[in-house]
Amino acid sequence: MRIAIDGMGGDNAPKAVIEGVVQGLKDFKDIEFYITGPEEVLKAELDKHEADLSRIKLINATEVISPNEHPVMAIRKKKDSSMVKALNLVKNKECDAIISAGSTGAFLGGSTLIVGRIKGIERPALAPIMPGKNGAFMVIDAGANVDCKPHYLVQFAKMGLIYFESVLNVKNPNVGLINIGEEEEKGNDLTKQAFKLLKEEDLNFVGNVEPREVPKGDVNVLVCDGFVGNTVLKMYEGVASTIFSLLKNEIMASSFTKIGGLFLKPVFKSLKKKFDYKEYGGAPFLGVDGICIKAHGSSDARAFKNAIRQAESFYSNGLIDKIKLSVKQEENN
């Protein structure tokens, strides 16, 4: 397998990117890495490690797309950016997958424009996998499509279920509709219509799931429009980090509570790990005709390594073909 790596994407690039690739080289003996970015910069970073360079190819790219740029404009203008060059590697079938921690907007726009949609998929969707109390769950769409039509959500559901079954190895995964009430008639125009469509399909559809229930992780795939999905995602991050930071402040406030904090170090460590999205790699962008994985902007080396593992599993399970098959079955019905 060959993976294109956006060497300059993310807050910690290129250092964390290169470190992640070096770890990936050790774990996956059959993967070649095509890293894009200013060659000298990447080389200097690689020199810090003892890596198997025979499986690394540096692709020179002189520009970088920043998260503050207009996404589509940046993709169109910066042809020599690390992100566009990496996307082109996938488009031209020189690579089987791309991982980038760069600008989300640019990556989604670029994946759609350059790699292209799978024929029959109306809207590709961002599908991060999150840690829940009782298991991992996927929110789809998490920000690629802010205004959705009801039948988009049915395609999101199908793609999410295929991912859970193939990549995460969950048997007969279930899907729910994020909604502000449990009953079928609750919600806005979009959810009311999407509910009807989802019910008609032959899916393991559990009905509406209130946001309060989302963190439990009892439902594998949660479909919604991109605005709501992004809100769910960012509330999850925001509330968790607020609680942990308040907890830390309170513990550090007195020597008495500091002692308690020492006793509970393993608890906090395990909790932090449990709530660490980096465990799951990145967010797959499902529905494009290539393996496009968006790593979190603040990804560290471990997050990159996990995204590599994720891309490998995506590839070896033939997910793209499975999505194509599902679309074909749809058309035949």
Add this chain to the structure above:
Amino acid sequence: MRIAIDGMGGDNAPKAVIEGVVQGLKDFKDIEFYITGPEEVLKAELDKHEADLSRIKLINATEVISPNEHPVMAIRKKKDSSMVKALNLVKNKECDAIISAGSTGAFLGGSTLIVGRIKGIERPALAPIMPGKNGAFMVIDAGANVDCKPHYLVQFAKMGLIYFESVLNVKNPNVGLINIGEEEEKGNDLTKQAFKLLKEEDLNFVGNVEPREVPKGDVNVLVCDGFVGNTVLKMYEGVASTIFSLLKNEIMASSFTKIGGLFLKPVFKSLKKKFDYKEYGGAPFLGVDGICIKAHGSSDARAFKNAIRQAESFYSNGLIDKIKLSVKQEENN
């Protein structure tokens, strides 16, 4: 002041309701309470306390609206329910405010149908006040209007700011638009248009606020449509309760960590208090022509007492008149 109390609304009614009223009688010497519900049941509950009965009036109501009923149908059919009778007391000016912990849908529908909108307000909005890291914040609308037009959000902003200034005594409060990106051009059709309208108004508008920033409590009033607001609210509850329950499980898992838990008891107590929405009473339903406060379904006596304090402050600050004045100024512009 006279407050109508839905004696049978909420998971813990009538016990917690009556307890809250008894506490309210002690704290507020100038309030009379009109409690609706089956007279014998309410009387039996009151007999458990030594209360100043001279300021309590029981209004017999034989029916109860459950959260599972169709809201508007229930309001229309159950004329003799504790909720409808309490709403009528406000409509007929026999009471100055109503507090109910009953079905949210029925309460919002009933307040609009029976008490009525303030002339010029397009859509009344549910406006819970939540605890944030650096201060309290309001989410408006939190579920009354799932599909919103951009200019509704401007009215939500104005009503929220008036509430913060008058009832919560915050000088020059600020308002933000909940959105999935910081920049003006981010978001869906609704937020893009609402941003423009909010910017044109003479408000302390801070721009877009990403859901990740919401729990910090740096922005007082957060406007959004009711679907997004309800999602924010329920994610807040869901993530916090998931983290606290995981923390508890982990602490109880070994005697070592149990010791740490003992040391940190004050920390958890203070954190739990900090994240307790019951501190702020209920959620005001702003834009109706009367003081309508929705207490949380699981309200205990303290939550009811705080809702009473809130209704008193709402009343003594003449909030309804201030909203009416703001609408008039709008019309004159």
